[in-house]
Amino acid sequence: MRILGIETSCDETGLAIYDTERGLLADRLHSQTQLHNDYGGVVPELASRDHILRLLPLIDEVLMQAQLTRRDLDGIAYTEGPGLIGALLTGATLAKTLAWTLNVPALGVHHLEGHLLAPLLETPSPAFPFVALIVSGGHSLLMDVQGVGRYELLGDTLDDAAGEAFDKTAKLLGLPYPGGPALAQLAQSGVAGAFKFSRPLTDRPTLDFSFSGLKTQVMLAIKAQGDDRSRDADIARGFEDAVVDTLVWKCQRALHRSQRSRLVVAGGVGANKRLRERLLALPQCDVYFPRPAFCTDNGAMIALAGALRLSAGQREDSIIRATPRRELASLLPPAKVGDD
Ligand code: KG4
Numbered sequence: 001m002r003i004l005g006i007e008t009s010c011d012e013t014g015l016a017i018y019d020t021e022r023g024l025l026a027d028r029l030h031s032q033t034q035l036h037n038d039y040g041g042v043v044p045e046l047a048s049r050d051h052i053l054r055l056l057p058l059i060d061e062v063l064m065q066a067q068l069t070r071r072d073l074d075g076i077a078y079t080e081g082p083g084l085i086g087a088l089l090t091g092a093t094l095a096k097t098l099a100w101t102l103n104v105p106a107l108g109v110h111h112l113e114g115h116l117l118a119p120l121l122e123t124p125s126p127a128f129p130f131v132a133l134i135v136s137g138g139h140s141l142l143m144d145v146q147g148v149g150r151y152e153l154l155g156d157t158l159d160d161a162a163g164e165a166f167d168k169t170a171k172l173l174g175l176p177y178p179g180g181p182a183l184a185q186l187a188q189s190g191v192a193g194a195f196k197f198s199r200p201l202t203d204r205p206t207l208d209f210s211f212s213g214l215k216t217q218v219m220l221a222i223k224a225q226g227d228d229r230s231r232d233a234d235i236a237r238g239f240e241d242a243v244v245d246t247l248v249w250k251c252q253r254a255l256h257r258s259q260r261s262r263l264v265v266a267g268g269v270g271a272n273k274r275l276r277e278r279l280l281a282l283p284q285c286d287v288y289f290p291r292p293a294f295c296t297d298n299g300a301m302i303a304l305a306g307a308l309r310l311s312a313g314q315r316e317d318s319i320i321r322a323t324p325r326r327e328l329a330s331l332l333p334p335a336k337v338g339d340d
């Protein structure tokens with residue numbers, strides 16, 4: 001089956017075509033970073049309008065890249081949620097309309113299932129079961145994954161997600177949006193251990209994450225420097241090390257608790273170099289990451305997740321759905337859901 005994937009949950013318009021026999025055939029992305037930069041974060045209405053402008057030309061581009069026409073598509077997968085309601089609706093409406101005109105099925109995909117399955121786009125790809133760490137702008141999750149739609153929540157986001165903590169801390173340091181990559185770059189020239197911030201919730205058995213207090217610690221450290229900004233890189237390094245240590249520690253505990261030896265890491269913070277290095281060094285564990293471009297939002301992961309479900313026979317009705325909030329652990333395996 002050849003599936004067109006459409007990702008419009010936030011500030012990236014991602015389009016891709018995944019073939020269940022030949023793999024990924026095409027992948028294009030338009031990032032709205034420039035558009036939102038002046039505002040220090042995503043402006044939802046601007047995001048929706050930009051998706052509308054980009055979607056149709058990007059569909060033509062992926063079709064051209066794959067040397068296909070619309071008639072060659074066997075189905076369309078779109079991000080149903082979670083995400084910004086207006087942004088989601090642009091992708092969902094286009095997916096349903098196009099599917100209707102082509103007489104092929106359209107299927108809503110959970111954005112985090114897309115992230116979770118993105119490592120399957122790579123070679124070697126992880127076999128089920130595995131533990132997954134999903135660290136994005138809106139979520140920090142640890143899941144035990146036994147197959148597509150067989151997810152057990154091990155640890156959840158209590159306040160700021162890992163990516164959100166990077167973004168907010170970067171803002172405190174006067175760095176541009178999106179803050180994660182900018183902060184990681186600044187941290188490269190910082191001295192490890194010059195600032196020691198806490199490793200939240202590592203002193204108790206829970207696998208949940210709480211990063212909001214770290215941001216406050218950074219704010220106090222910045223204030224204590226007064227007008228002297230010469231130690232910003234050290235502060236950035238201290239923050240990054242605190243987040244990375246915490247994530248590594250929780251992954252180790254999750255692997256131990258679930259008796260798994262495979263770890264999958266996904267979501268935007270999964271692109272963080274220091275986190276990747278530290279996790280790859282874990283003993284007795286195989287670690288799988290998507291390439292950095294597939295850690296952040298992209299159409300390929302939605303095309304893949306949709307292809308896995310559509311090829312297993314999952315179908316849905318023609319109602320246009322967008323779900324701003326939706327639990328990943330509430331999903332079911334493909335064969336059991338939404339018979340036509
Ligand atoms: O998964 P994603 O693209 O979007 C969401 O679904 O939220 O994740 C975006 C998040 C942002 O918070 C961004 O700052 C963070 O991932 N991020 C990073 C890095 N690259 C992106 N955080 C730390 N280091 C990075 N290299």
Ligand code: ZN
Pocket residue numbers: 111115136137267268296297
């Ligand atoms: Zn995402």
